[in-house]
Amino acid sequence: MSTNSFAETRDAASGQTEGIWSIGRLVTLAVLLIAIAIPFVAKNFLIFQLTLMIIYAIAIIGLNLLTGINGQFSLGHGAFYAVGAYTAAIMIDQFGASYLWTLPVAGILCFITGFLFGLPALRLEGIYLALATFALAVVTPQLFKLSPFEHWTGGIMGIVIGKPTAPLGLPLNDDQWLYFFSLFVAVIAYVCAKNLIGSRTGRALMAIRDNPIAARSMGINTALYKSLAFGLSALYTGVAGALGAIVIQFINPDSFHFALSVALLVGLVVGGVGWLPGAIFGAAFIVFVPNIAEEISKGLSGAAYGVMLIALMLVMPTGAGGLIRSGLRYLRGK
Amino acid sequence: MELLIQQAITGIATGGIYACMALAVVMIFQAIHHLNFAQGEMAMFSTFIAWQLLQWGVPYWVVIPATIVIAFFGGVVIERVVMRPFSKAPVLSHIVVFIGLFAIINSTAGFIWEFTIKPLASPFGEGSQLGGLISNHQIGMILVTLLVLVFLFVFFRYTRVGLKMRAAAENPESARLVGIPVSRMVSLGWGMAAAIGAIAGILIAPIVFLEPNMMLSILLYGFAGAVLGGLTSPPGAVIGGFAVGLIETMAGTYIPVIGGELKLPIALVLIVGVLTFKPTGLFGRTIVQRV
Numbered sequence: 295m296s297t298n299s300f301a302e303t304r305d306a307a308s309g310q311t312e313g314i315w316s317i318g319r320l321v322t323l324a325v326l327l328i329a330i331a332i333p334f335v336a337k338n339f340l341i342f343q344l345t346l347m348i349i350y351a352i353a354i355i356g357l358n359l360l361t362g363i364n365g366q367f368s369l370g371h372g373a374f375y376a377v378g379a380y381t382a383a384i385m386i387d388q389f390g391a392s393y394l395w396t397l398p399v400a401g402i403l404c405f406i407t408g409f410l411f412g413l414p415a416l417r418l419e420g421i422y423l424a425l426a427t428f429a430l431a432v433v434t435p436q437l438f439k440l441s442p443f444e445h446w447t448g449g450i451m452g453i454v455i456g457k458p459t460a461p462l463g464l465p466l467n468d469d470q471w472l473y474f475f476s477l478f479v480a481v482i483a484y485v486c487a488k489n490l491i492g493s494r495t496g497r498a499l500m501a502i503r504d505n506p507i508a509a510r511s512m513g514i515n516t517a518l519y520k521s522l523a524f525g526l527s528a529l530y531t532g533v534a535g536a537l538g539a540i541v542i543q544f545i546n547p548d549s550f551h552f553a554l555s556v557a558l559l560v561g562l563v564v565g566g567v568g569w570l571p572g573a574i575f576g577a578a579f580i581v582f583v584p585n586i587a588e589e590i591s592k593g594l595s596g597a598a599y600g601v602m603l604i605a606l607m608l609v610m611p612t613g614a615g616g617l618i619r620s621g622l623r624y625l626r627g628k
Numbered sequence: 629m630e631l632l633i634q635q636a637i638t639g640i641a642t643g644g645i646y647a648c649m650a651l652a653v654v655m656i657f658q659a660i661h662h663l664n665f666a667q668g669e670m671a672m673f674s675t676f677i678a679w680q681l682l683q684w685g686v687p688y689w690v691v692i693p694a695t696i697v698i699a700f701f702g703g704v705v706i707e708r709v710v711m712r713p714f715s716k717a718p719v720l721s722h723i724v725v726f727i728g729l730f731a732i733i734n735s736t737a738g739f740i741w742e743f744t745i746k747p748l749a750s751p752f753g754e755g756s757q758l759g760g761l762i763s764n765h766q767i768g769m770i771l772v773t774l775l776v777l778v779f780l781f782v783f784f785r786y787t788r789v790g791l792k793m794r795a796a797a798e799n800p801e802s803a804r805l806v807g808i809p810v811s812r813m814v815s816l817g818w819g820m821a822a823a824i825g826a827i828a829g830i831l832i833a834p835i836v837f838l839e840p841n842m843m844l845s846i847l848l849y850g851f852a853g854a855v856l857g858g859l860t861s862p863p864g865a866v867i868g869g870f871a872v873g874l875i876e877t878m879a880g881t882y883i884p885v886i887g888g889e890l891k892l893p894i895a896l897v898l899i900v901g902v903l904t905f906k907p908t909g910l911f912g913r914t915i916v917q918r919v
Binding site: 369 | 661662663665710713714719724725727731733734736851855892895899900904
C-alpha cells in the first residue's frame, strides 16, 4: 500500500495530469486484482482459455512493438511463434530441460531469427513487407515438416510434452499454476515494453515510424533500429510461443497454420495499433469471438467471424484503444 | 535430356496456373494499389458457381461467359458494399478487411458445397499432345492466359476506359480533376479482377481439384510470379508466373533435398529474394516517392 500512497502524493503534486494518472493506475490495479482472483472462482476450462488469452496478449504486444511503434507490417508472426514453441518443445522433449529455461532460450533464438528476417525486410515497405511476411506465414508449417529435421521436430506427428505442476507445494492445480505463470511473464513483458517505448530506443523507433527520412537525418541508424524492432517483436512472440507449447502440451506443424499469423494481426488491430493495453482486448477477441461465431452458426462460423471483423473495422477503425480514448475525451467534455 | 524437356513442359504448364493468378493479382494492384488476400477465395467461389451450373446440365460454352459475368458483378458488389466505406482507411485496416472477406467467402463456399474435393471437367476435353507430354487442357490454359494478357494489354494501352482506369489508380486526385469518375473506375477494376480470377479458377480447377481451400498455395505462387515480374506490369506477371512454374518443377526434380515437400518454401525464397534484390521485379517500373 505504501507505493500506492506515494503515487497519490506525486500525482497531487504534479497537478494537471492528476486525473489521468490516478484513473490509469486504478484501472491497472483493478485489472490485476481481477486477473489474480479469477482462477479461484472459474472452471478449469475457462482458466485454460484465459491462459491462452494471456499468451496471445504477449505475442500481440510484440507485434505492436513492430507495427504500432515502428510502423512495419507483419503477416507472418506465426512463424516466430512456431520457432518459440518448437524451441520449448524440443528442449523439454529431447534434453529434459525444465520449462522455465525454455522461455529465455526461445526468446533469444527468436530475437536472432527476427533480426535476420528484419535485414531483408529493411528494403521493403508497406504492402511489399506484408507480402513477404504473408509468404513466411503460409510456408511455416511446411518448413517444420521437412524430413532432415524430423528427428527433432517429430515431423507431422509433432511433439507431446508433459504438464508442469505448481512448485514449492503451492496449493494450486496445474491449470491455475500455468495461468499465474503466464500472467507473471505477461506483466514483466508489458512493463518492459512500456519502458522500452519511453526510452531513447522507443523514441527512435517512433521517429522512424512517423518520418523515416527525418529520423535518418537526425542521426538515427534506421537500418539497425528497424531490424532491432523486428528482433524484439520476434522475441516477444517467441516467448509467447514457448508458453503456448507448455500450456497446450502438444505441437505439430499444422498448429502454426497461416490462420495463426492472421489471428495475431487481427488481435493487434482490434486492440488498437500502438496502444499496448489493447493487447488484452485483441487477445480476448481472437480466443473468444471464434467460439461466439460458432454459436451463431455451426456451418457458417467463418462467415460470421468475417462479418464481425469487418463490422468492427467499420464502427471502431482504431480498435479498442481508439474507442476508449474517444470515450475518455467525451467524459472529460473536451 | 528427355527428362529435362519433359520437366520443362510440365513446368510451363504449371506456370500457366500461376501466370493466370499473377495476372489477376497485378490487375487488382493496378486498380486499387492493394494486394487482395481474398483474391484466391473470390476465384474459388466463381469456380464453384461454374461447377454448380455444369451440375445443373448447362453446357460449357454457356457456363464460361455466365460465370465471368457473375464474377464481374460479384467483384463490383464487393467493392461497392464492403470496400467503399474503407476507401480512406489505412493499409492495415484494408488487410484486416481482406482477412474478413477471406473468412466469409471460404466459409460460405464450404457451407454451400462442403469441403470434399470435387473434379471439374476441362473445357478443352480430355486427350493430350506430343506423345502424352502435355494435355489438351494445359495447352488450352496457356493459350487462354496469353489471350487474356493480349486483351488486357490492348485494353489498358489503347482504349479510353483503360487509360482512365490507369489514371484513376495512379493519381486519384488529378484524375478526378480532369473528369474521370474515379470511384466507378475502382469498381470496374474489382469487377475485372474478379472476372480474370474466375477464368483462372476454371482453368486451374481441372488440375488441382475443386475445394474451398484450393487457392491458398496457388495464390502464394501467383504472388511470387507477380513479384518476380513486377507488380506494375501485367506482361511481367505472366512471364513471372511461367518462370515460377519452371523454377518450382526444376528445383523439385534436380535438387534432391527439395523434392515434393519443399516446393512451397521456394515461393517464399523467390518473393523475399526478388523483393530484397530487385523490389520492382524484372519488368516493373521504379516508383519514385516525392519527399
